[in-house]
Amino acid sequence: MDHVEIDKKHCWHPFTQQEVWCTPQHQPLMIERGEGVWLYDAEGNKYIDGNSSIWTNIHGHNHPVINQAIKNQLERISHSSYLGFGHPLASELASRLVSFFPETDLQRVFFSDDGSTAVECAMKMALQYRIQNGEPGRTEFIAFSGGYHGDTLGAASLGGVEAFFARFRKFGLTVHFVADLDELRDFQGLEKIAAVIIEPLVQGVNQIHVWGQGMLEELRIFTQENSIHLILDEVMTGFGRTGTMFACQQEGVIPDFLCLAKGLTGGYLPMAATLVTEAIYNGFLGDPERSFYYGHSYTANPLGCAAALASLEVFAQEKTLTGVKEKAAYLAYKISHLVKENKHVKEVRRCGLVAGVEIDSDKKRVGEKICEAARKYQLLTRHILNTIVIMPPLSITRDEIDIMMAAVDQAINDVLD
Ligand SMILES: Cc1ncc(COP(=O)(O)O)c(C=O)c1O
Numbered sequence: 001m002d003h004v005e006i007d008k009k010h011c012w013h014p015f016t017q018q019e020v021w022c023t024p025q026h027q028p029l030m031i032e033r034g035e036g037v038w039l040y041d042a043e044g045n046k047y048i049d050g051n052s053s054i055w056t057n058i059h060g061h062n063h064p065v066i067n068q069a070i071k072n073q074l075e076r077i078s079h080s081s082y083l084g085f086g087h088p089l090a091s092e093l094a095s096r097l098v099s100f101f102p103e104t105d106l107q108r109v110f111f112s113d114d115g116s117t118a119v120e121c122a123m124k125m126a127l128q129y130r131i132q133n134g135e136p137g138r139t140e141f142i143a144f145s146g147g148y149h150g151d152t153l154g155a156a157s158l159g160g161v162e163a164f165f166a167r168f169r170k171f172g173l174t175v176h177f178v179a180d181l182d183e184l185r186d187f188q189g190l191e192k193i194a195a196v197i198i199e200p201l202v203q204g205v206n207q208i209h210v211w212g213q214g215m216l217e218e219l220r221i222f223t224q225e226n227s228i229h230l231i232l233d234e235v236m237t238g239f240g241r242t243g244t245m246f247a248c249q250q251e252g253v254i255p256d257f258l259c260l261a262k263g264l265t266g267g268y269l270p271m272a273a274t275l276v277t278e279a280i281y282n283g284f285l286g287d288p289e290r291s292f293y294y295g296h297s298y299t300a301n302p303l304g305c306a307a308a309l310a311s312l313e314v315f316a317q318e319k320t321l322t323g324v325k326e327k328a329a330y331l332a333y334k335i336s337h338l339v340k341e342n343k344h345v346k347e348v349r350r351c352g353l354v355a356g357v358e359i360d361s362d363k364k365r366v367g368e369k370i371c372e373a374a375r376k377y378q379l380l381t382r383h384i385l386n387t388i389v390i391m392p393p394l395s396i397t398r399d400e401i402d403i404m405m406a407a408v409d410q411a412i413n414d415v416l417d
Contacts, residue, residue: 208356
């Protein structure tokens with residue numbers, strides 16, 4: 001049996017109707033290797049990774065600095081328990097992460113495995129903090145409609161995408177959804193709210209919905225005025241995608257909880273971190289029962305820490321953030337042409353190197369068809385409903401942006417002209 005046959009016989013893919021996946025006419029691409037922004041399939045075809053391998057990759061694939069760091073750590077130890085022990089790379093990584101924030105804020109790091117668990121941690125901490133610090137009535141959350149915070153049951157309770165999460169709502173926590181700041185201001189019952197969660201600057205899964213400038217800062221002021229904690233889910237926006245290392249830095253906002261994952265290791269290994277303020281951390285000190293009873297077997301995995309430290313090193317060596325600003329401006333220029341010249345484009349929403357091209361069409365599965373057509377033009381990306389996602393690794397060059405945007409343009413025309 002070849003690998004595709006085995007896949008169809010034994011594997012189960014995320015967010016996928018397996019009945020369609022397994023039909024004989026469906027020939028899934030098998031990605032075998034990557035180099036920079038390029039992915040290579042089993043037949044040797046190459047494609048720009050326009051979706052950064054589900055929003056994870058930062059400096060490109062097969063980066064020598066990150067590869068070497070993982071290899072070096074592999075020679076020492078791949079994993080040891082963080083329950084009851086520490087290890088040097090976790091200490092180093094924690095100190096590097098907190099160094100992005102003022103010395104009085106977000107100075108404590110709790111490691112976990114992926115975006116969902118980073119959020120799960122923040123939620124459980126937010127609840128436990130209230131319960132054991134004299135506010136047991138504050139056990140509900142507010143989230144934004146259309147938001148996405150992960151698929152574990154707790155994180156899924158915060159999910160505002162009805163198609164994914166509606167059927168699970170009754171099993172989760174009490175979460176109220178608001179569309180924007182106005183609805184939040186009108187919300188009755190703030191005294192029961194432990195925390196508000198938001199994807200700052202831009203909601204990814206909500207078809208790249210960009211918040212208005214200043215919204216985050218206003219939200220921060222509102223949460224402080226109402227003694228509500230603010231959880232920033234920077235699982236997608238973190239590590240340079242929006243133009244600064246973290247999206248919250250663009251509006252000078254420091255949350256109570258900051259959730260990081262995806263790009264933390266440069267997109268090489270699964271790892272997450274939840275950063276919290278000293279005020280939150282202090283609320284867990286004292287008797288043993290005040291401890292945060294939470295953890296995963298691979299918490300603070302040393303290979304992940306090595307990759308994350310190397311990724312931060314590459315940010316410095318390659319001046320990645322300076323490059324992102326220039327590339328984002330170039331992407332904006334290319335997008336303005338696309339909007340002007342392609343009549344099928346309804347709107348493009350962009351923040352840094354993250355963009356969503358919304359197609360003006362009632363045709364069924366149009367986004368999916370455009371992404372399939374784009375493969376012919378050396379682009380692999382995904383759609384969310386009618387929106388084509390553009391989220392390349394930050395290492396993409398101008399020439400590669402040209403290839404990517406030409407592929408989007410041609411693929412749209414192939415499907416709709
Ligand atoms: C904003 C946001 N939060 C959380 C998650 C969940 O991350 P993971 O898939 O690593 O669990 C995602 C994943 O796309 C995300 O975009």
